[in-house]
Amino acid sequence: MRVAGLWLTVCGLVALCASAGCTPRETVSGAMQAVYPRSVHRAGIQMTVVQSAREGPIIAVFPGAQTPVDGLAYGLRLALDRAMEAGPCSAAIFGVDEAARAHIWIHREGMRRKANEREAETVLVGYGLGGGVACDLTRDLADEGEGLDVVLLVTVDALRRLPAGLRSPVAYSDSPAEIDGGVIRHVNYYQMATAFVHGAAMTGATENHEVSRAWPRAVSHANVDDYVAPLVAADLRWAVDRSAGADSIETSQ
């Protein structure tokens, strides 16, 4: 029996390797590299500054572990492009391991605004593990108390890594909006269609929107950002309009 069990284990391993090893394949349009993009990104800095301005909100986007930060065709980038059409703002995109760099960039942009006698309003947007990073950064900025509080936090299917280096992600469930003065508006979009890898309704969030039933069978963790992009764009426009309103009041005074 022991030998049979051993053989079954070997069979299982062979099957697993076969199914995993099958991933790189030829497509109609040529060889498609099924390289896990994370390894490519980690060779260098995962940061793209899209736009820099002396006024308007400071928008930091964390598009998640699998999204190229210099890509142009994913949901959060499209939402950001639309927001930038609404008015002046500073915008940058960061990988999930670049929270410290994002922190420095937000401080620098905040100092530019203060030198320009403008309000320094921060907006954080995160998807997947990036959502968890955005929540943590919101808490850090609120704790510092240097006037860089987050006016808008948008999380899409926010996840956090388990401690002790375990890679398995779990849903992020506590909104930093519960901290006094931490964040004015927290919009949380999540889906429950993908087993194990999904966000959740956050206690304390201003808005929680479950979106997988709205698009049955089409939405998964992998593409939920594309589906909610128009809504995220509307949220970001709100922040840009709000900042423009605050600045105009300040100027008139």
Added chain:
Amino acid sequence: MSECRLDSCAWLTFAVLVAILCGLCGCERRTLYPYVDTPYIKQQQEHSEAALRRDLHSMYEDDRSIALRVMAHRARAAGADGHEQEQRRLVRLILSHYEREQSPQIRSRIVGVCLPQADWRDEEVYAFLRKCILEGDQRTDACHALAALAGRAARSWLVPLLEHPEAQVRYQAGLALTQLEDPQASQAVVELVEGMAPPRWPLVVGGAPLVQCRGSLAERIRAVRAPESAEDTE
């Protein structure tokens, strides 16, 4: 000795067959969860349009999805560069693919993701989206896409959906209306929120508790209305 003797030939054949079977299954889906197309779009952007057109006929859904999204991205880039004819041509190509596409996932992606991404705003696209709403074909996608593309003009098509028999459609139409930055649309959503109670509304809407849906929509419309009221004051 155990009763189950190891016949190496039989076991090896079994192992190979299982491996082949799993390998074939693995070919269908590239990763643990389906349609991880985002990382591949950047690579496919380098390809010619002929290659993308060939991908539209691929048997794999994610090939078709990637090709469509790359086309939508190219359409948007063409529009940004002032090449409107090119943008229009690519959008028409995407719409023509919708007619022959069989997969509901890809059809959903065309309406909900590719059309807003392509950002081509003309009566042909609006008519297509209105048709989707009327026929209930990818209705939720069409609601959000119409709101994103047509702006305030979408109000007359979305407001009637607030009376739809399905609670999920009413809720999504309300959510789409919040994108419009239009006082009349906002008022319609406020009235929707005020009426969100049983028995007309079920206790669970689209997998989320009714209380959560009502609270979220109310907060959203409150945030959206603040700049509007400032505009009115001016």
